[in-house]
Amino acid sequence: xxRSAGRDIAVDVIKTVAIISVLFIHCCTGGYSAPLKSSSWAxxxxxxxxxxxxxxxxxxxxxxxxxxxxxxxTLKKLWGRSILRLLIALFFWAALYKVYNGLxxxxxxxxxxxxxxxELVLFxxxxxxxxxxxxxxxxxxxxxxxxxxRAASERETDYFLLIWFLVGILYPTLRPYWPFRLLVxxxxxxxxxxxxxSIGYGVLGYRLRRRPLKSWLAAALAIVGxxxxxxxxxxxxxxxxxxxxxxxxxxxxxxxxxxxxxxxLCVPGSEKVSGRAAAVYxxxxxxxxxxxxxxxxxxxxxxxxxxxVRAAHCIVTIPxxxxxxxxxSLLVYLPISRIPWxxxxxx
Numbered sequence: 462x463x464r465s466a467g468r469d470i471a472v473d474v475i476k477t478v479a480i481i482s483v484l485f486i487h488c489c490t491g492g493y494s495a496p497l498k499s500s501s502w503a504x505x506x507x508x509x510x511x512x513x514x515x516x517x518x519x520x521x522x523x524x525x526x527x528x529x530x531x532x533x534x535t536l537k538k539l540w541g542r543s544i545l546r547l548l549i550a551l552f553f554w555a556a557l558y559k560v561y562n563g564l565x566x567x568x569x570x571x572x573x574x575x576x577x578x579x580e581l582v583l584f585x586x587x588x589x590x591x592x593x594x595x596x597x598x599x600x601x602x603x604x605x606x607x608x609x610x611r612a613a614s615e616r617e618t619d620y621f622l623l624i625w626f627l628v629g630i631l632y633p634t635l636r637p638y639w640p641f642r643l644l645v646x647x648x649x650x651x652x653x654x655x656x657x658x659s660i661g662y663g664v665l666g667y668r669l670r671r672r673p674l675k676s677w678l679a680a681a682l683a684i685v686g687x688x689x690x691x692x693x694x695x696x697x698x699x700x701x702x703x704x705x706x707x708x709x710x711x712x713x714x715x716x717x718x719x720x721x722x723x724x725x726l727c728v729p730g731s732e733k734v735s736g737r738a739a740a741v742y743x744x745x746x747x748x749x750x751x752x753x754x755x756x757x758x759x760x761x762x763x764x765x766x767x768x769x770v771r772a773a774h775c776i777v778t779i780p781x782x783x784x785x786x787x788x789x790s791l792l793v794y795l796p797i798s799r800i801p802w803x804x805x806x807x808x
Contacts, residue, residue, distance in 0.1 A: 468737050470732035472640035473520050473746035474789065475724055479522065481783065482515030482747040484803065487589065488782045491764070492775040493704045503695070504776035509709060510691035516592055516711050519749075520599070520659050521666025521724050526668040527603055528610050536604065542602050549806045554754045555586035561758060565765060589757055595618040595659045604659055610667060618668055626694055626717065629658030634713040658712050665721065674725040683722025689715030751808035752790040753796065759789035 486510050492505025527534065559577040563569040580586070584594060613621065632652040634723065635641045653661075690708050693715060697705025708715055734742060763769075763785065770778040797803050 468743055468746075469526070469670075470734050470742060471728045472525055472635075473739070474731045474734060475518055475727045476522050476749045477519035477742050477745040478723060478727065479515050480734065480745065480752050481787070482512035482518065483589075483753060484783045484786055485509070485512035485779065486515055488770060488779050488786060489758065490781055491770040495771065497698060497702070501771075501775045504774060505770070505779065506691060506694055506698075508775070508779045510569060510694060511687055511719075513527040513690055513709055513711070514686075514723055517716060517720035517725060519592070519643075521600065521661035521669070521720065524663025524666035525670035528607055528663060530607075530611050534603065534607065538741045539600065539603060545807055547593055547597055547600065550683070550739050550808070551586070551590060551597075552581060552752065553807055555581055555590055558587040558590075558757070561761075565645075565761065571586060587757060589753070592753070595656050599659055599663060607665065608685050610664070611730075615672075616780060618664065622665055622668060624659035625653070625658070625664070629653035629661050630712055630717045633658075633710075633713050634708075634715075637707060653712075655710075662720070666724065669721065669724050670728060673728040674721070675727065676726065679722045679725035681722070682718045683726065686715045686718030686720070686722055690719060748791060748794045748798070751794040752787065754808065755793050756786050756790045758793075759786045762789075786803050 467717075489509035489512075490503050492501065492508070495502035528534070554579075559581065560569075563573050563577070607620070610618070628651055632641070633655075636652060673679070687726060690713070693708030694705055697707060707713065710716065731742075760782075763782065768782070768785075770782055772778055794808065798808060
């Protein structure tokens with residue numbers, strides 16, 4: 462296991478891939494408005510598909526870090542540190558986005574403030590903050606998940622992952638299609654919803670960190686997962702006459718295979734990472750939570766300035782916008798990460 466100064470370099474590498482993938486996902490949005498079947502639209506779907514494993518990768522990293530038997534995690538530490546930090550960060554940044562939206566769209570008023578306060582309490586936050594909503598539940602389940610990991614054999618863990626994949630990934634993927642859409646009553650409810658299925662991604666991350674797939678299998682999974690994700694999106698979009706997002710969802714089979722493949726490729730690949738490269742990955746890993754929280758500020762700001770991916774071909778403009786958003790987000794992270802209480806509770 463490649464570790465440097467107490468850090469898991471493999472997780473640092475994967476979190477770096479994950480945060481860049483998240484930026485691609487959100488920067489692609491503007492490209493989907495290009496004419497259907499145009500090369501620019503196809504480029505947007507390409508970038509959106511190849512990066513779609515971003516959030517699952519973050520969930521898998523959480524499992525790789527939080528589930529090992531040797532890690533101590535008391536209920537006091539879980540609720541008094543991890544969950545409390547998530548709650549404070551969630552409501553702080555959600556409130557800041559309410560203020561920011563009111564300013565940029567010039568809707569600030571007493572009525573807007575009252576409506577925003579109600580929305581904050583009801584967890585109606587900026588869309589990308591849904592990840593923190595999920596993590597609250599994932600963290601709340603950690604004592605039970607960790608107890609299972611401690612007691613389960615490798616075979617039992619793999620059995621759990623098989624059942625999870627069938628009812629949390631494959632079934633939701635196939636549910637809209639015949640004959641699965643004909644199922645009613647209890648069989649129609651067998652599938653795990655997105656939030657609870659996220660717990661399985663943590664177990665998958667733990668398993669693959671301990672026993673990564675062989676490189677050829679990981680590469681095959683990643684390629685097939687990407688093909689299913691992009692192929693399903695393109696075909697569905699052509700058939701429906703608009704962007705078909707079902708195969709872009711994180712709890713679908715293509716995205717799961719893509720995430721498992723990328724994760725497993727990064728684990729042995731990290732063994733060769735050292736020195737300055739390891740420091741860069743560690744920096745990106747530590748900054749990733751802040752970048753996730755603030756990058757929508759930057760993205761909205763660029764759009765207000767007229768900087769959109771439709772300015773030229775999406776094959777070029779999307780990665781260019783990703784680089785710009787990442788740079789702005791890191792420029793925010795660098796100064797605020799030096800403030801102890803901000804670093805401890807908000808990022």
